[in-house]
Amino acid sequence: MTRAPAGRWALAMALLMGRVAQIGLTVGRDGFASPRGLALWMDLEFFTTPAPWIVMSAGFLVALLAFTFRKQETMAGWGVFLLLGWVTFIELCVRGGEVPTHAKMLPAVALFGLLMGRLLRRGRTEVEQDRWGQELALGMVGAMFCLSALSKWGAMGGGWTDGRVHALLMYERGVGVSGLGAELRLWMAHRPDLCGALATSTLLVEFTGFLLIFRATRRAWVIAAVSLLIGFQVLVGVGMNLSWILVLLALAWSRFGSHDPSDQSEVAAA
Amino acid sequence: MKSAFPVIGAGGFIVYLTMSLLVGEWFPFTRLPMYSDLQGYVESQILVCRLDGEDVPCESLGHVAGISPGELEPLKERHFSMGYRLQEFRAQVERQGPPPRGEFLPLEVGFQLIEMTSEGPTNGAFVPAQTGRAWRTP
Numbered sequence: 001m002t003r004a005p006a007g008r009w010a011l012a013m014a015l016l017m018g019r020v021a022q023i024g025l026t027v028g029r030d031g032f033a034s035p036r037g038l039a040l041w042m043d044l045e046f047f048t049t050p051a052p053w054i055v056m057s058a059g060f061l062v063a064l065l066a067f068t069f070r071k072q073e074t075m076a077g078w079g080v081f082l083l084l085g086w087v088t089f090i091e092l093c094v095r096g097g098e099v100p101t102h103a104k105m106l107p108a109v110a111l112f113g114l115l116m117g118r119l120l121r122r123g124r125t126e127v128e129q130d131r132w133g134q135e136l137a138l139g140m141v142g143a144m145f146c147l148s149a150l151s152k153w154g155a156m157g158g159g160w161t162d163g164r165v166h167a168l169l170m171y172e173r174g175v176g177v178s179g180l181g182a183e184l185r186l187w188m189a190h191r192p193d194l195c196g197a198l199a200t201s202t203l204l205v206e207f208t209g210f211l212l213i214f215r216a217t218r219r220a221w222v223i224a225a226v227s228l229l230i231g232f233q234v235l236v237g238v239g240m241n242l243s244w245i246l247v248l249l250a251l252a253w254s255r256f257g258s259h260d261p262s263d264q265s266e267v268a269a270a
Numbered sequence: 271m272k273s274a275f276p277v278i279g280a281g282g283f284i285v286y287l288t289m290s291l292l293v294g295e296w297f298p299f300t301r302l303p304m305y306s307d308l309q310g311y312v313e314s315q316i317l318v319c320r321l322d323g324e325d326v327p328c329e330s331l332g333h334v335a336g337i338s339p340g341e342l343e344p345l346k347e348r349h350f351s352m353g354y355r356l357q358e359f360r361a362q363v364e365r366q367g368p369p370p371r372g373e374f375l376p377l378e379v380g381f382q383l384i385e386m387t388s389e390g391p392t393n394g395a396f397v398p399a400q401t402g403r404a405w406r407t408p
Binding site: 085098099102108109112116131132135136137138139140142143144145150151152154155156159163164165167168169172176189190191193209210212214215232236238 | 276280294297298301304306312328351352388390391
């Protein structure tokens with residue numbers, strides 16, 4: 001059995017967290033609020049009942065374990081990916097809306113990059129496949145952050161950095177509740193200029209998601225991105241998913257797949 | 271010899287960015303629109319529980335009587351983004367047990383108007399929605 005690198009474990013944990021976050025959205029619910037696609041043609045509400053849900057969850061866990069320990073890795077990885085996609089489809093049918101919950105999206109995209117790399121370099125060495133997968137994952141995850149900035153800019157332009165809007169959100173979430181986080185939110189709410197500066201830095205970090213693909217800037221950018229996610233959670237109560245943080249840290253400090261000897265020589269040379 | 275420029279990573283970046291912009295929310299592609307459109311609100315309202323004239327966290331109320339939480343609705347003409355707090359209060363009242371011993375205090379439940387200025391938040395009027403009685407958790 002090949003020993004899985006820390007990055008592979010982190011990705012597996014993140015995928016599991018993403019799947020767990022979907023539980024309440026996909027089982028034990030009263031039908032579909034917004035059936036779509038295949039659900040318009042077939043009765044798929046059956047999948048929200050406990051029996052098929054347990055079977056599919058067990059399948060997910062088996063595939064995830066096989067992927068983590070590199071047993072039939074490619075097939076297991078695609079199995080995990082497709083099951084996440086299927087559950088995301090069921091989730092949207094159940095609760096409506098167009099945007100899935102984000103907890104699993106970043107791990108799923110990282111996995112997608114890894115699998116695409118292996119697919120594109122099929123027949124080459126394991127190291128070569130994993131190197132492509134790792135780099136594709138870096139590019140795709142960086143693009144996600146850039147897309148998030150583009151969404152903000154597209155929705156509100158520069159108005160997204162208006163500190164008063166963010167200060168109001170923090171005040172709403174800080175008043176009438178107790179705890180250190182609430183006190184910090186209230187403190188920030190009285191400083192709209194500071195809120196505006198943080199909002200501007202958020203856009204800056206997200207727009208520069210492409211820095212993830214460069215070795216020289218990768219770790220500094222990940223530190224900034226993780227700080228951003230933690231800040232969002234503390235101050236506004238949204239944004240931080242441990243699954244995202246795990247994947248980002250793994251991308252910067254570990255690998256999802258095989259050790260690349262050429263990377264080591266570069267590190268040694270540096 | 272590998273190129274100094276990360277061609278594969280750049281390719282992944284461009285392909286994912288382009289595909290997401292083209293197809294939108296189609297797993298695994300997404301534009302991550304969460305928390306994007308804040309709509310520029312600088313006026314809002316929050317749910318307030320006023321026990322015997324003093325604002326208290328609604329969750330600190332041990333028992334509530336005379337309030338119909340299902341009929342509590344925020345003011346329509348004012349932005350309200352804290353629906354989950356209202357849901358929590360409704361659930362809290364619905365699942366509460368029998369009233370405890372001791373004295374009940376007068377309770378007003380309503381909505382506090384807020385305006386955010388460049389100096390910070392300022393409270394406007396408190397608009398009571400319902401009145402009842404409540405017992406504070408010791």
